[in-house]
Amino acid sequence: MKKLKYDVVVLGGGAAGMGAINGALSQNVSVLLIEREASTGGVLNQCIHNGFGVHVFKQELSGPEYHEMYMEKLSRFDAMYETTVLNVDVKSNTLNTISISGVYEIKYGSLVLATGARERPFEALRIPGYRPAGVFTAGLAQHFVNLENRLPGHKAVIVGSGDIGLIMARRLTLEGVEVEGVYEIMPYQGGLTRNIVQCLDDFNIPLHLSTSIVEVHGKDRLEGVTVAKFENGHPVRKTERFVKCDTLVASVGLIPENDLVNETIELSDGSGANVDDLMRTNIYNVFAAGNNVCIHDLVDFAAVEGEIAGKNAAHVAKGKELPERMGILKKGEGVGLLSTKYTIAAEPFKLFVRVKKPMGTTILRLNDQKIKTVLAAKPSEMIEVKMDPSRYNMKGNLILSAMEVDKI
């Protein structure tokens, strides 16, 4: 077995991973990227639509452009491509990889997990019926269309209104596939409003809220689905309708990918890594950034988190001791997700908050302190909150709540 040693090892070369390389390189340490695919970029490579980079590059880029421009920022780093990490041992600071070059044991000073997310497959929804060909996750359909030039079918139904599903509704329409509609079980959309407008409204694709699939038809290839109205998570009788289609594209959620470390790293109830504002996990020299922490709206946010993680990972690798955690952030009323679990309460940082359900004018509070007011709060749009220890008490238990104004 071959052995290697690096100051900072980054797992995953998507947006957060590239950010981490950038952050670590700025501190003059040795950096190794380990990437499963043949190049950096992650899912950006198949996202040929634009809208990336508004924050980091101050312009709208396609995924591959974003990838290319970010790579230009990076000076020299080492990388192992088409390499899979089989296990991480946080006690000995080593990990084991496998690739066509054989097996390696790699010792790290610090580790940055930038392993991204995976899609929840349609099969996991336990929807009754047959299990024919023609059922795709949105990402798989996108891969076929954008990277392999293959059409998944000719008449499609999209289940779930997550962003990739909306993007695929437009993409398939542009390629001549008839998109019959988007079906969302919740009474509100899953993706960004801009995607509802640009991907559905502009193409007259109907979005059916509180509606989902109750049966899949077709033994070999998909022949159609039965849809029905839903109330409180249950189908409503007599609202069933058959929709003929040969393609079903599922955009029903992303799951933070932490399988490699799920026995050592503290995870949230949504299986994201619990980090502090330094992007540090419960292990002093293991950092995490991007969609494996929580599912972000924008790729820029993942990249910026990566930069913070990479920089702090480099500090730790060089022997610097980072400040201790002083505050614990907890979800209060109305809050579904917080990007950060702990804080050192020493410097301002950006916290991302998702509300549980759509609300009108909403006030965000940290314990009893009012910290932000938003005119409309939606679960699909992260609320950015500047957490500033010079303005708020950020030590101890910090309960973040979101309440609609007229209900207060």
Add this chain to the structure above:
Amino acid sequence: MKVAVIGAGIVGSLIAREFTKYEIDVEVFEKLPDVGWGITKANSGILHAGYDDEPGTLRAKYCAKGNEMYDRLSKDLNFELKRIGSLVLAFSEEELNILKELEKRGKDNGVKGLKILNRIESLEVEPNLSREVISALYAPSAGIIAPWEAAQAAIENAVENGAMLHLSTEIKNISNENNQYVLDTSNGEFQFDMVINAAGLWADDLAEKTGVKVSPLHPRRGEYILLDQPGVVRTVIFPTPSEAGKGILVLPTVHDTVLLGPTSQDLPPTQKESTKTTFDGLSKIVKSAQKLVPAVNISKTIRTFAGLRPENDIKDFVLKREGNMMHVVATRSPGLSSAPAIAKDIVNDMLGDLEIKKRSDFNPHRAPLVKVIEMSDKERENIIAKNPSYGRVICRCNHVTEGEVVDAIRHGARTLDGIKFRTTAMFGRCQGSFCTVKIMKIMKRELGKNYEEIRKNLPNSQIVDGDVR
């Protein structure tokens, strides 16, 4: 001497392999595109200890005996078998009395090691059991396999020993002329001296084509939920059995997932392909499974599926010989456990009076499949040095390498499911969302196909269709 085996499920596969031990020509006919894709593909995969079956039935005769034969088979054919044991739970004194009957019946049937455990002992064996349990019947000889892997291995070994396999070949008719059976198939006519009907759900229809009446079959549908929750149980957990059958179980699979099910719904004989899942069925599974093991976490669902068991009114296997044709009918539960013993008996019966020699060159072994994830670092290094494609991981959930996908194709996989059911790629929690394209690329290269020609499983299960404009 030529024998035809109709059906390449676990029963037909083991019968075919058994025949190849003799100096006789063996041909296997399967209407589906791959081996073990009927009843064999979608059942619980349990080798039952054999305490359920009433003495005097063929089930009682073959179950414990067949189960025991799997040890040797799994060694010879290199498929995975785990003797994890089973627990039948009792939640009341009434149920405990049934457990005592089962224990007695098991002893009569020759089942070894049966023991009634008290509440504490039960929880020691299986810490996640419901706290309501009062007692459990422990059967250490119960085991689990992936039934399709056993069928694949048996057929491969049969083919290595000279058998011929006809896939996607449906039997349209059978006639008997001058002591020869003429099989009229979707791929032409064939003649045989002997025929074994192991056609699963269609065995009754096939028997009828030759004028033989057997008790008619109807499908009994069993729905399942597959969970990504390794470790939640270590043994096969049964409720106390009832009139409706063995009930809904919680069990680990040989691939470290957890299976909940099956339901038990009798369908009319016209619905022999109705492998759909239902709302009621899936809800029932969740409720019943959580009654046994409350820790079952349904949000860890990988997928659901349904299989069909061949059921008849007498609730027992039917082995009926007519001339030189043997009908193996209603191999319902415990058909999988019984299959090796049935195969041996049938071949003995068919060849009994004839003076056919055993082959001296019969090779009982099927070479093991490469599984890189199960190797030591040293073994991995060696195999990658010889063939680097064993270092390229294709399936991230189950760590299947490109080399293993290529092996599966060389072992006969021609569809995505063919690869799935040989390698476990696409079997995991992502259900192929990451690896499908990679696998299709390998299939394109190895089989000289284009994307449009690749199928999920059945002939019309095309994956993609046409160019992006």
